[in-house]
Amino acid sequence: GENVEQHPSTLSVQEGDSAVIKCTYSDSASNYFPWYKQELGKGPQLIIDIRSNVGEKKDQRIAVTLNKTAKHFSLHITETQPEDSAVYFCAGSETSYDKVIFGPGTSLSVIP
Amino acid sequence: DTGVSQDPRHKITKRGQNVTFRCDPISEHNRLYWYRQTLGQGPEFLTYFQNEAQLEKSRLLSDRFSAERPKGSFSTLEIQRTEQGDSAMYLCASSWTGPGDSPLHFGNGTRLTVT
Numbered sequence: 001g002e003n004v005e006q007h008p009s010t011l012s013v014q015e016g017d018s019a020v021i022k023c024t025y026s027d028s029a030s031n032y033f034p035w036y037k038q039e040l041g042k043g044p045q046l047i048i049d050i051r052s053n054v055g056e057k058k059d060q061r062i063a064v065t066l067n068k069t070a071k072h073f074s075l076h077i078t079e080t081q082p083e084d085s086a087v088y089f090c091a092g093s094e095t096s097y098d099k100v101i102f103g104p105g106t107s108l109s110v111i112p
Numbered sequence: 113d114t115g116v117s118q119d120p121r122h123k124i125t126k127r128g129q130n131v132t133f134r135c136d137p138i139s140e141h142n143r144l145y146w147y148r149q150t151l152g153q154g155p156e157f158l159t160y161f162q163n164e165a166q167l168e169k170s171r172l173l174s175d176r177f178s179a180e181r182p183k184g185s186f187s188t189l190e191i192q193r194t195e196q197g198d199s200a201m202y203l204c205a206s207s208w209t210g211p212g213d214s215p216l217h218f219g220n221g222t223r224l225t226v227t
C-alpha cells in the first residue's frame with residue numbers, strides 16, 4: 001500500500017518569509033496529491049491539490065510541485081502570515097475521490 | 113453546502129463501555145470515509161462506504177469496531193468494549209465520484225477520551 005513521508009516535522013519562519021514542506025510517496029499508482037491544513041480542534045481542510053499529469057500548480061501564495069519520476073512533491077507558501085500557523089499534511093491517492101493516505105504532518109509556526 | 117457534520121464533538125467514556133458516533137456527509141456525496149487521528153499523527157484510514165455498501169476496511173478496524181450507512185446518507189461508527197488505546201479523534205469525510213468529482217471533505221471530528 002501507499003506510504004507517504006513528510007519533512008520537516010516542525011517548521012518555524014518569520015512572518016513574510018517562505019515555507020517549504022517536502023513529501024515522498026511509494027505507490028506508483030497514486031495520481032492525486034492533496035494538501036490539507038489542520039487548525040487546533042478542527043478537521044483537515046483541503047487547501048490545494050495536484051494531479052499526476054501536472055508538474056506545478058499555484059493558488060495565490062500557495063504553490064505545489066510534483067516530480068512523479070522521483071515520487072516527490074512539495075508545498076511552497078510565500079509571504080507567510082501568522083494565520084498560516086497550523087499543521088499541514090500531504091497525502092496521496094489513486095483518484096481525487098478515493099481514500100487518501102496521509103503523511104505524518106508538519107507543524108508550521110509563523111512568528112510575527 | 114453545509115459541510116460534513118459530526119456528533120458529538122467530544123465523548124468521555126469509561127473503559128469497557130460502548131460508544132457510537134454519527135456523521136452526516138455533504139448531501140450529494142456518495143462516498144463516506146472514517147479516519148482515526150491520534151495526537152501528533154496524520155489521520156489513518158479506517159473504512160469507507162459507497163452509498164450503503166461498505167467497500168473497504170483497514171486492518172486497524174478491529175472486530176470491536178463496526179460502521180454502518182444504512183440508507184446511503186448518514187453513517188454511524190460504534191466501538192464496543194472501549195479500551196484506553198481507542199482514545200483519539202475520529203474523523204469523517206465525504207466525496208463525490210460522479211461527473212465533476214469532488215475530493216474528500218472532512219468534518220471537525222469526534223474526540224473520544226477513554227478513562
